[in-house]
Amino acid sequence: MVTRIKHMAVAVADVDTAVSAYERRLGVTDPRRVEWEQGKSKEAHFAFGEVEIQLCESTDPDGRFAQHIARYGEGVQHICLEVEDIAGAIEHALADGATLKECRACQKVGAHPHSEGFVAFLEGQAVPGFEVEFMQVYREGERPADFATGV
Numbered sequence: 397m398v399t400r401i402k403h404m405a406v407a408v409a410d411v412d413t414a415v416s417a418y419e420r421r422l423g424v425t426d427p428r429r430v431e432w433e434q435g436k437s438k439e440a441h442f443a444f445g446e447v448e449i450q451l452c453e454s455t456d457p458d459g460r461f462a463q464h465i466a467r468y469g470e471g472v473q474h475i476c477l478e479v480e481d482i483a484g485a486i487e488h489a490l491a492d493g494a495t496l497k498e499c500r501a502c503q504k505v506g507a508h509p510h511s512e513g514f515v516a517f518l519e520g521q522a523v524p525g526f527e528v529e530f531m532q533v534y535r536e537g538e539r540p541a542d543f544a545t546g547v
């Protein structure tokens with residue numbers, strides 16, 4: 397049901413400082429810069445092979461990445477798992493007692509459109525290791541005209 401890691405979102409205190417470390421130490425070049433107003437974040441996106449890394453700095457002290465850093469320090473805030481059928485993936489997780497988490501950017505619970513696909517978040521403790529975002533990537537013609545840009 398999970399087909400691959402779509403992206404890993406890393407909470408960082410300062411996106412420019414973080415990018416510099418990835419450039420100097422891991423040879424990352426020219427990451428895509430994203431300012432996502434709705435998500436209250438400044439981000440830098442690049443890929444290691446098929447997996448996109450998103451370095452995310454909250455622009456608001458109450459933002460989800462700032463909150464993650466306050467609790468745990470800098471690190472992986474969530475991993476986005478690509479699924480073929482998001483409704484089925486959610487149903488499967490909820491059937492075992494997982495719960496959905498509100499998307500902080502959109503104030504929506506459950507599957508809803510983002511820039512690249514329909515997404516849904518599970519509450520933090522659904523599995524040990526990381527917060528789960530499911531994404532059903534848009535097929536041809538599925539992308540709504542008005543969707544949040546960003547992650």
Ligand SMILES: [Zn+2]
Binds near residue numbers: 504509510544
């Ligand atoms: Zn959302």
